[in-house]
Structure formats: structure tokens, C-alpha cells
Amino acid sequence: MSGAGKGWRGVVICALVLCITGGGSLRSQYILDEEEKRPVEEVKPEPEPVVPQEKIPADIAFNIKAVRIPDITDLQCAIKINWDLNPGYTGEYVVLRSGSSIDTKEKALAAKVVQNVNATTNNAIIDTDCTPGDYYYAVLSKKNFVDGKVRLYRDVNYTTIPVRVFSADALYRVTGIRAEIVHDVHVRVSWKRIEKTGIFYTVYRSRRIIDTDGRLREADRVMVVADEGECIDDTISVSGTYYYAVTAKVLYGLEDVRLITDENYTSVGLEIGIRSPLKLVSIDAIPEVDGIRIVWNHTGSQGNRLYTLFRSPKSRVAIEGVDAWTVLKKVDITEAGHTDVKPPPGAWYYGLIPEGADPAAYRFVPGVSITGKAVSPGEKRAPAEAGDIDRILKRTFFRGKYGECLKELQKLLEATDNEMVAAKARLFIGRSHIEQGRYKKAVEYLVLPDVKRHFPKEAAFWAEFALVRVRK
Secondary structure, three states, rough: OOOOHHHHHHHHHHHHHHHHHHHHHHHHHHHHHHHHHHOOOOOOOOOOOOOOHHHOOOOEEEEEEEEEOOOOOOOOOOOEEEEEEEOOOOOOEEEEEEOOOOOOHOOOHOOEEEEEOOOOOEEEEOOOOOEEEEEEEEEEEEEHHHHHHOOOOEEOOOOOOOOEOOOOOOOOOOEEEEEEEEOOOOEEEHHHHHHHHOOEEEEEEEEEOOOOOOHHHEEEEEEEEEEEEEEEEOOOOEEEEEEEEEEEOOOOOOOOOOOOOOEEEEEOOEEEOOOOEEEEEEEEEEEEEEEEEEEEEEEEEEEEOOOEEEHHHHHHEOOOOHHHHHHEEEOOOOOOOOEEOOOOOOEEEEEEEEOOOOOOEOOOEEEEEEOOOEOOOOOOOOOOOOHHHHHHHHHHHHHOOOOHHHHHHHHHHHHHHHHHEEEEEHEEEEEHHHHHHHHHHHHHHOOOOEEEEEEEEHHHHHHHHHHHHOOO
């Protein structure tokens, strides 16, 4: 065989071998590549069958809808739920809320009851008790719900699409902080207001520069103000060097605790010298049902704090006739007052004598060291003046004594006929409950008509603040 013939047969044999071995692999790879290029058909679940309207019992709510209302007046968060009922059906219906679709009897019975509604042809409520998260709703006959006869129809009397409430994750930082001494021992703290309404500013004070997150947590919280650019700190009672910091947050957001020198915290301390002697400035007796509450105010911090509290059937000018007095107890005038429980029948004066006072020199001053008039247990007082409540707040609320504040404001409410004073007392009772974490109790006072009438902005702001924390 010629060399050319041998070469031709070699090519054929090589081609056959390639087809049997390598050629098969190439073909397989080609087929695999083609299969990878084909779009994978998505397998969709079968939709739940829609129950025809005519087969739904006539007492079932239908056309349920839940939508977020972003711009409703005075509310930061609101969801409107509305539905229809067939004419002629009366009674009550319950609106339920859950974090997942209320599509089973068990979920319905475990859901939160938002509101009971008397049936009409068209019904709607607004749910303002919402925090960030997903919300689903259902509307059921109250009788059936109580009896456990729960009947649910998809997108008829329960929703399957959530209403989503997003958290306000934006952080707002205070700038332009300044602190200056006013009236010798008070400090005015000011800052540049953020160009946005609904901002809470928290003012902190410390004996050290508040330049770390740890020091911020350890600092004294002086007060929280809303939509303001300054505050007066009049709660310093001890001489020393003081530093300040101010943070900001929106209602649903987080407090911005990032600290920048001389922007949201001061780097230069203020020297406060409390050199005035400790002395009484007022004393008052407040009648109660089964006793008399004695309260007093003082100024200064240096000197004797111990006084003798006494009860007397008549007013006194000098320390004489001590045998006719009834000494109640030794008191520290920088602390709270005292309640004379079940005193003898009659009207009584109350006075304070400093420990070590010279009997020949000491003189009582009505309204300062002895009460200006006699009082009896259960006696109704004359209407309180605005100054009365301001003195209570200065002595209690603005010093963080919220429990004491609640007690004194409740007593003031029992005694006063002044509507504005009563409204202010209820406003700060609500705020004291907020400070102690009792948000539901706070709302009870903040939504009262007289509070909203005399303090509309403050009442709306703090009521909203409390409402959004009820479910947290």
C-alpha cells in the first residue's frame, strides 16, 4: 500500500476514535451548555380559590382594607382600616391586629383586639398604636369571636398584604452648643435647633467633660425639651465645675450619641459657687382627708440643715411657751416635707426652728418659718395660684423626684378650683408617669380636655410619645 493510502486510513481511524471518546465528551458539554442557557420555568403555587361573594355568610364583614395614613393631623403613625357589612346586621364587631396574616382560628384568637365597633353599613377605624413592623388585620363578629366560631375569608374579612411601618433611622446631631452662667448659680444651655419639628432634645450635665458614650450614660439628665433651642438649668445645689451635652432624636428614632467637641458637648467647664447660706424661704400646710401635709422651700447649701418641726394652736412670733407646742420631729429642710397624720381636732399652725437657734433672738416670719394661717384636716383650700404649682415642680419634677411630684400634684388637684393650675398639674402628672415608664397611665392624663385646651402642643406631643411606647 502506498504511503498516501496509509495516511488516509490513519486520518479515518483517528476520526473514529475521536468520535467514540473525545467527540462524545464535546457533544455532552455542548448539550449541557445549551440546557444551562434555557430559562428555568418558575413553579408558582396554586392560588387559593376565591370564595364567591354569594357563598359568604351574610353576617361576615367584607371589602376589608388597611392603609397607612402618613399625613394625618397630629399623628406620626396611623393606619386606617375600613370594611363593609350587609345592611340589617347589628351588634358589635372586633378589629384584630397581628404581625402575620390572621388566616386561622388560632391566629385570630391570639391576635390583639384593636377596637370594638358597633356595626353600621360602612365602618372604619384608625389604629394609632403602631410601631415599626408589619401589620395584618381582621374584622369578625364579636359574638362569634367570643364563642370561638371564627370564620375567615381571604381578603374578605382578613388582610393578606401587610401595612409596613418603617422606623425612622435617621440620626440628628446637635450643633452650636453654648453654656453660660445666669443669676449666679443657674446655667443657660443653648444650641442650634434642627430644621425639623418633632425633635426631642436631652440635656445632660456632669462634673467631667462628656466626651465619651460612657460618660454620657453616667451624666445627670437635666431635662428633655421638645422643639426648643435652649433651657435653664436651675437644679445645681453644690459648688463645682460643670460640663454639658445635648443630644437629639425624633419620636421613632434613635438618640444620636456621637459626640463632637463644642458642637454637642462643652469642653470648657463652668465654675458654679454656691456660697449662699442655707435658709428657709417658705412654709405651707396643705389639708388632707386624714392629716395635714407640711412643705417648705429653701435657698443656699451651706450651713445648718436640721430644723425642729412643731404644731401649735396659735401663731407665734418668738420662741416662748414651748410647753404649749407639740414637737413633731427633726427634719432636714433640703429634703421632702412631712405629713402630720390624724392631728387632734382643731385648726393648726406649723413652724420650723433651726437647731441651735437663740431663743432671745429668733423670730418667726409668717409664710416663711411659720404657716400664715391655721388649717384643719379635710379643709378645702382656696384656689391654688400658678406660683404654687411652679414651686412644686421646681422642688420635685425638675430635680428628678417624680414619685414625690405625683403625690404633691394629686394633693394640689384635690384642693384647687383654678382650671389652668389643675390642667398644668395633670400635664406634669402625665409627664411624671412617662419618666417612671408608666406610659398607659400617662396617656390617661395627657388626653384630658382641660390639658389639651390649656397646653395643646405639650399635651399632643407627650401623649404621642407615650402611645408609641405602650407596645414596646
